[in-house]
Amino acid sequence: MPRVGEGTIVSGSCLADVLGERVELTPAEKSALERLEERQRHIRRGAILLRENESGGELFVLRKGLMMSYVLLDDGSRQILRFLFPGDMLGISSMIYRESPETLCALSDCVVCPFDHAAFSELLTEHPRLAALILVFSQIERVALTDRLAALGRTSAKARVAALLLDLRNRLRGTDKSIDKAFALGLTQEEIGDATGLTAVHVNRMLRQLEEEGLIGRGSGRVTLIDERALARAANYVDRYEGLDLSWLPKAR
Amino acid sequence: MPRVGEGTIVSGSCLADVLGERVELTPAEKSALERLEERQRHIRRGAILLRENESGGELFVLRKGLMMSYVLLDDGSRQILRFLFPGDMLGISSMIYRESPETLCALSDCVVCPFDHAAFSELLTEHPRLAALILVFSQIERVALTDRLAALGRTSAKARVAALLLDLRNRLRGTDKSIDKAFALGLTQEEIGDATGLTAVHVNRMLRQLEEEGLIGRGSGRVTLIDERALARAANYVDRYEGLDLSWLPKAR
DNA sequence: TCAGCGCATTAACATCGATCAATGCGCCCG
């Protein structure tokens, strides 16, 4: 994929890259996806792309960087719903409601490609196989959410932190194949807590404990997964981007 | 809709009823949906329609009764992911994985209509607007899951139980408009606990507390929402089947 | 260079919800 420069219009499509990993795309499908990423917008770390309860006129493809979606509760506490990586589509849920059910916020400097509801609607109509693929990714996300639901409902603090580390590494590896056991996590302990339903203080305790038990290593903002097997066992972790069966998808036309 | 009798093939479609509440369906769309519900199967309370980690060859529309989906963790604990009501489509997530990520189990005697992957795939291809609607319902479900995620991560036991009661009532009312403030909940306290991430014992305490505070009434297996406003406030509850904006959907052909 | 600030770390203490255990109640079935 071409490098992304400030303000430059580039060809290629992150979305096509992601979808194309699962199924062979036709040239027509590729170019339809590329049209969604014609425009791009650079946003700063901390910037809010869409706020909960406001109406979002646009959808986005995340092209570069790390984002999150979260909700705020009445008492001011925050629940991070999902971390977003390059190639993810943002804001589908806000499109179906008059008011967005969640906030989209950049965790690092990011590049996003905005497109409007009509373009999305047209894509679904003109390219049924892409519509089916988008439904598939919506379901993958749904299952990943149910995994986290089960984690919050039924597993210990340590297991939830371990699961977050494994998931983060796997998803980062999706866009950067050079990542193996070590990576910069790019999250504060408070953010980890808001994702796992814990306090920052307790996240710190759990990280130290995982380190003392020799499951992970830490240093200079990076985490190393030392005993991945034990970590996955402690976490009940399943990678939901594996084990797919898309053989039922409509054939390319 | 025609009454459903034992073993009878009936016309009409629960799915069409549910989708048709949101958008005017064309005759062609209606008949395509009806074809999904040509066959039907009666299952008993407690029966398992699909087991986690087994492969599911079929999808279903729930026509009658109450079901749930859940996962079991290594330590034997259970997390109920979702309750399923008439008109819900079951097993989409199992279709995209070689092994189902969740178990489908009947909470009451039920009637389901099975159809195969190919029929679903064909529906998506032939009826882009239905594909878009199915994506919409997949997103509604996703948002409902994020609400529960936030509840498990950030709210008290009492709030989670209150939210479950409100949600159950609202969804039951979807198929039975006669339900207002009182309803038979059809769940054991253990099941409520497995849905809310609590123990049955603590669910009991929370129900008693809600009753003592005058928010709910209980008796002979039924629950009455006495102070609905206060309940919704205590629960941070939002009905995700309201506030939709589907104006961007493709027009009927 | 130094001040300020955000974040990490650690300790002491508080609390919510889990666990363990006992009792009761209603229903089904022999």
Next chain:
DNA sequence: CGGGCGCATTGATCGATGTTAATGCGCTGA
């Protein structure tokens, strides 16, 4: 009619995680 079983209820205690608060460390910007 009586026994057993599943579920609800309640109390006593325990433990995991939250809360509060103090300290440190490494940026960044004046």
